[in-house]
Amino acid sequence: MRKMRKMRGPKQRRTCWFCTHGIEPDYKNCEVLRNYVSERGKILPKRTTANCAVHQRKTAREVKRARHIALLPFVAENIHT
Numbered sequence: 001m002r003k004m005r006k007m008r009g010p011k012q013r014r015t016c017w018f019c020t021h022g023i024e025p026d027y028k029n030c031e032v033l034r035n036y037v038s039e040r041g042k043i044l045p046k047r048t049t050a051n052c053a054v055h056q057r058k059t060a061r062e063v064k065r066a067r068h069i070a071l072l073p074f075v076a077e078n079i080h081t
């Protein structure tokens with residue numbers, strides 16, 4: 001258990017990749033979406049992705065779509081460590 005200190009202030013910019021690049025999350029763009037899921041196929045939380053609320057929601061939706069047409073894996077449950 002580690003304490004995670006939240007850095008808040010003007011020094012840390014929370015830039016949304018989609019806003020920066022002026023594009024919208026798209027299920028066809030699985031190369032981009034892949035950056036927003038963990039190794040196990042889970043959608044990363046907003047605090048990790050630094051997306052804005054709008055794009056985080058869109059990303060989650062597009063990831064789900066991408067899963068549906070098998071561009072991205074579902075959560076891998078059969079991994080035994």
Ligand SMILES: [Zn+2]
Nearest residue numbers: 016019052055
């Ligand atoms: Zn954004």
